[in-house]
Amino acid sequence: MAASVPIFAIIGHPNEGKSSVLSTLAEDDTVRISPIPGETTEVQNFPVMIDGQEIIRFIDTPGFQNPRQTLAWMQDYKGPNNQLLTAFIAAHRDDPDFRDDCNLLTPVAAGAGVIFVVDGSRPVRNMDKAEMEILRLTGAPRLAVINSKEDDSSYLDNWNAEFRKHFNAIRVFNSSRANYAQRIELLESLKAIDQQLEPLLKMVITTYQSDWHARNQRTAELILELLRDVLGYHTTAPCDPKDNETLSKQKLTQHYMDYVSRTEHQTHKAIRTLYKHHIFDLELPPHSILQEDLFSDKTWEFLGLTDKQLVLAGAISGATIGAGIDLAAGGVSFGVFSALGGFLGAAGTLFKGKDLIDSFELLGFKVGGESIQVGPARNIQLLFILLDRCLLFTSHVINWAHGRRDYDQAALLREQDGDKKGFTSNWSSDDRKVCSQFFMALQKQDTDTLEKTGTRLYEMIVRQLQHMSEE
Ligand SMILES: Nc1nc2c(ncn2[C@@H]2O[C@H](COP(=O)(O)OP(=O)(O)OP(=O)(O)O)[C@@H](O)[C@H]2O)c(=O)[nH]1
Ligand SMILES: [Mg+2]
Structure with missing residues (x-):
């Protein structure tokens, strides 16, 4: 990751609660949230500032627009792995059918870690599997977040089984209820997705804690x-x-x-x-x-x-x-x-x-x-x-x-x-x-x-x- 602060893009299907998770995690109530899918149309940075210093950055992204075709393209891709995302974006930049997919993958191409958000109160669909596979192919450090909109937990095993194939770590995080302690736990989980990120994230956690105490x-x-x-x-x-x-x-x-x-x-x-x-x-x-x-x-x-x-x-x-x-x-x-x-x-x-x-x-x-x-x-x-x-x-x-x-x-x-x-x-x-x-x-x-x-x-x-x- 090139920047001096850890950067994470919040990614997922439309209307799953990406912006809600971001808002809670970054303690930012300016984040736009809506019951109508497609609320987030642009990639937007949300730096977390403590004492005037940016300590971590979260990026809100639109939901996947065309995950199956995106995955199909990536599976056919023959070039070097580390060029996959830039090649995909270059090939689809001007295609309105892939506008959101290009936008949401741009921060990942630039080195951001991925926080993949799903609503765990519904079953896993093929579309979700395609999205998870895309993220796996990007090779980015990635955490899966289960943000259940309803209290139904009967699909959780199902989600966990899929997640284990595609992610470095899994965390339950409820964007409507998570408090300070759970925000810290989520940051702790992020530490586990990439060793390189660990020292930086340790500092972030300490800063979050001392800011909270203050x-x-x-x-x-x-x-x-x-x-x-x-x-x-x-x-x-x-x-x-x-x-x-x-x-x-x-x-x-x-x-x-x-x-x-x-x-x-x-x-x-x-x-x-x-x-x-x-x-x-x-x-x-x-x-x-x-x-x-x-x-x-x-x-x-x-x-x-x-x-x-x-x-x-x-x-x-x-x-x-x-x-x-x-x-x-x-x-x-x-x-x-x-x-x-x-x-x-x-x-x-x-x-x-x-x-x-x-x-x-x-x-x-x-x-x-x-x-x-x-x-x-x-x-x-x-x-x-x-x-x-x-x-x-x-x-x-x-x-x-x-x-x-x-x-x-x-x-x-x-x-x-x-x-x-x-x-x-x-x-x-x-x-x-x-x-x-x-x-x-x-x-x-x-x-x-x-x-x-x-x-x-x-x-x-x-x-x-x-x-x-x-x-
Ligand atoms: N009850 C409940 N509702 C939630 C939760 N998380 C999100 N929602 C609701 O789900 C809807 C979609 O949330 P958003 O955060 O806007 O979802 P998004 O994934 O950013 O959606 P797009 O930007 O359209 O892709 C909103 O009405 C939220 O209030 C949750 O944990 N519990
Ligand atoms: Mg949104």
Whole structure:
């Protein structure tokens, strides 16, 4: 291979999912994909760039147009083997019946490796055998990829048997579902198809891995920034003498909630961009708790920790819960308050809940003289909810393959369970204690503790993200 980066052409029959495989592998959502065969008409390069450097290149190609005649020509060819492709292209360049065949073989003639894509959920046909034989005759290093569009696996043995005759390696790779770990596995398989490629591909894999780790670290930073911004946020407004106090509180609370939602949204967007999703809107599954508003009852019911978990984290030992329940009567719809109601019920039996209710207010309201203040938040649940929503969002983002353009029903069912609980409800009580300490430090503006617990929380988030990526 002449170029300094490994180059692979993605080749196959029309509509088998070549462009989808490429899109997922290269994490590029600009790749054109369509249910109508013949979508890709030109050869197109998709370099994978990391830190401004091209590290590997994938080439999208049109599907075979005339494989049987192409094969027949190649079988009759009498010239030197290493001239086969150039001779074929020279002989058919101007023939519209072989336009796609010439185009797709051009990168192979130039030295690209081959990734042959088939839909493994259908039987092997003679046409496929012809295509595989053409690729074998080219002598190019080649990997067969089974990208099954349906869940039917009854033809897989059949495909594997054919593939063993024609390819150096075989890999199952689902363009709609493959995640980070499976992308790495596919790159590992590419190593096996040609010894010469091995050192280069080793470097590619290391670069992919360190880039992924860097993205996880950056995501953890973004989440931590969000927590600091939101949980430390407070704003004041003059008490308008024309309004009654409740109305002023409502207005300010609305302002506060808008701020929190907006800031959260910006963080999610930044995370999404980090994982290279920009052109197409990745869809959140309809059942996802992320479809719910941050402040809805359901969000807090689903993602809120249990009372016991909070108590174990030591969360109630400080200024973490409060009243403000009167506000709920004012017509502002705060799921938080009703969630809190249930929470206080339980906490009240553990601690003299009434004292807590009287001493603190949920969002840290202060009414003094002619101004009122809302924030910093006094309920640690907000920390866990923001954190879990970011983690859930990230898990959707990293599991949304770039080649996936909509949800299929089967995938929906598989994903259903994942959203029922937040990630932090599985964290150890020590880890939750760190969250609690971080929260307290924010409240007290204790910079030393904030720094220390912030670093620990950051490490916990990175660990969670790494774990999520390797599943
Ligand atoms: N459910 C499902 N659909 C897939 C999968 N891979 C591809 N498809 C769908 O199959 C259709 C064809 O996919 P493409 O990637 O455009 O296929 P192609 O081989 O590039 O097609 P041409 O460019 O026309 O040769 C699209 O509607 C894809 O969404 C898959 O793994 N699962
Ligand atoms: Mg295509």
